[in-house]
Amino acid sequence: MQFNINGQTHEVEADIRTSLLDLLRDHLNLTGSKKGCDHGQCGACTVLVNGRRINSCLALAVMHQDDAITTIEGVGEAGRPMQQAFVDHDAFQCGFCTSGQICSALGMVGEVKAGWPSLVTADLEATAVLTPEEARERMSGNICRCAAYPNIIDAVMDATGDGR
Amino acid sequence: MNLFEYSRPEDPSTAAKAGSADGASYIAGGTNLVDLMKLGIARPTRLVDVNRLDLAKIEWRSDGVLRIGAAARNSNLAADPGVRARFPMLSRAILSGASGQIRNVASTAGNLLQRTRCPYFYDGVSPCNKREPGKGCSATDGFNRIHAILGATDACIATHPSDMAVALLALGATVVTLKADGQTGRIALDDLYRLPGDTPNIETNLKSGELITHVELAAPPSGARQIYRKVRDRASFAFALVSVGGIVAMENGRIASAALAFGGLAPKPWRDPEVEQLLVGQAPSTEAFEAAADCLLKDAKGRGDNSFKIPLVRRTLIACLRDLTIDGAEA
Structure with missing residues (x-):
């Protein structure tokens, strides 16, 4: 199988059952993406596929051979302000969920820029604006067992230019 | 997870033929199916990937009907400007379900066909008529906080978990299919699903290999x-x-x-x-x-x-x- 990950092409021989997460971690040693629940409930495995955030644990690698996959190791300059904001705001304790939180936040910001509404957007036809309430709803697919949520929201708002 | 053959056909009629083979299952987003396969609850021996079938479009026909491709992602459907303007309850229903990551992957047809989240169905060991017909139902006298109060039988009290399907049902959606013999089918969404009766393992009225290609919505009454x-x-x-x-x-x-x-x-x-x-x-x-x-x-x-x-x-x-x-x- 052939993959495009963080701008590099990789040839991998893997069992057809391999999840995208296991491909990254066990075959390519990209261990930034974490395996929390392995059932799409915690978000620790979040990566960007063609710019969209997804749970890599629920994806079969074989189905993503034509996609551009970006992991926390590959977010680069575009991801730097979000990473710095997580450091500045102490937006973690143990850090296990952090790479998923950051990848998810980067994907989420793209969704807001594209004008996508969320459940808490009062007017579905208005242009979405990222508020702390919006960020909480939009980030609900990322669980933090240390409960660093207030600082995660502060970091996300800071990185998007709406810091409090 | 069991081994499976994987194919990614380029046209719907090839897919519908592949999908009618023994042990075949369609896969689009896979957010439910892959999870069920990991748990050994779903054991398809053939996976037919429908992502190359050009079924992801969301289009308005000239007669005002919204035609939603079966592989359109939940997040794209919820964010579609026309859907937000004319079917706001559909946007709201989709946005109230799952997470941003899952909505980015989950497809329209996959959302409709997702399986119950009854914990006894998922645990792989408790008696469950849906998973292993004839074994009994653990939920009727078990922990049944999330279970059904209408339409259930002693054989099964599991609920259907979709939010999107609730909105589509109120909006009178029609499911369009392609059958293995090449014929097109049209099913009112209410008739897609079966009640459990004594056979809760049979959940829909789709025939073997019948592929959902679109979901159609007529324009809502004006001013509603x-x-x-x-x-x-x-x-x-x-x-x-x-x-x-x-x-x-x-x-x-x-x-x-x-x-x-x-x-x-x-x-x-x-x-x-x-x-x-x-x-x-x-x-x-x-x-x-x-x-x-x-x-x-x-x-x-x-x-x-x-x-x-x-x-x-x-x-x-x-x-x-x-x-x-x-x-x-x-x-």
């Missing part, structure tokens, strides 16, 4: 008000305990038309024409709304942990009807 309200244990990323999707048109202070669908209550998204008929012609009043709730719940059966759903859906329905019919009442 829409709502989707979901009640759950936490504010986000949780399945509905109870949900109500409704669309009501008023005329001269009376209800001219009403379509109401319910989630979390039954083995399929639930709609009761008698409830709607009772409301048509009525002026909005607490008495009329209570009569509608009485009608909805006349055959409701609580089984212990889930008995709270009876008063909960009564209050949720009445609140929704108030918002749908009284100016200034909407939240």
Whole structure:
């Protein structure tokens, strides 16, 4: 199988059952993406596929051979302000969920820029604006067992230019 | 996970043939199927990937019908400007389900065909007629907080978990399919699903290999008000305990038309024409709304942990009807 990950092409021989997460971690040693629940409930495995955030644990690698996959190791300059904001705001304790939180936040910001509404957007036809309430709803697919949520929201708002 | 053959056909007729082979299953997003395969609950021996079939478009036909491709992602459907403007309850229902990551991957048809989240179905060991027919149901006398109060039998009280399907049912959606023999099929969404009876393992009326290609929605009555309200244990990323999707048109202070669908209550998204008929012609009043709730719940059966759903859906329905019919009442 052939993959495009963080701008590099990789040839991998893997069992057809391999999840995208296991491909990254066990075959390519990209261990930034974490395996929390392995059932799409915690978000620790979040990566960007063609710019969209997804749970890599629920994806079969074989189905993503034509996609551009970006992991926390590959977010680069575009991801730097979000990473710095997580450091500045102490937006973690143990850090296990952090790479998923950051990848998810980067994907989420793209969704807001594209004008996508969320459940808490009062007017579905208005242009979405990222508020702390919006960020909480939009980030609900990322669980933090240390409960660093207030600082995660502060970091996300800071990185998007709406810091409090 | 069992081994499987993987194919990614380029056209729907090839896919429908591949999908009719023994042990075959279609896969689009895979957010439910891959999870079920990891747990050994789904064991397809052939996976037919439908992502190359050009079925991801969301299009408006000249007659005003919205034609949703079966592989359109939930997030794209919810964010579609036309859907937000004309079917806001559909956007709201989708946005109330799952997480951003899952909505980015989950497809329209996959959402409709997702399996119940009954914990006994998922645990792989408890007796479950849906997973292993004839073994019995562990939920009837077990932990059944999330289970059905309508349409269930002693064989199975699992609920259908979709929010999107509730909105689509209230909006009168039609499911368009391609059969293995190349014929096109059209199924009202309500007829897609079967009630459990004695065979809860058979969940839909789709034939072997029948591929959902589109979901169609006719334009809603002009001026009708829409709502989707979901009640759950936490504010986000949780399945509905109870949900109500409704669309009501008023005329001269009376209800001219009403379509109401319910989630979390039954083995399929639930709609009761008698409830709607009772409301048509009525002026909005607490008495009329209570009569509608009485009608909805006349055959409701609580089984212990889930008995709270009876008063909960009564209050949720009445609140929704108030918002749908009284100016200034909407939240």
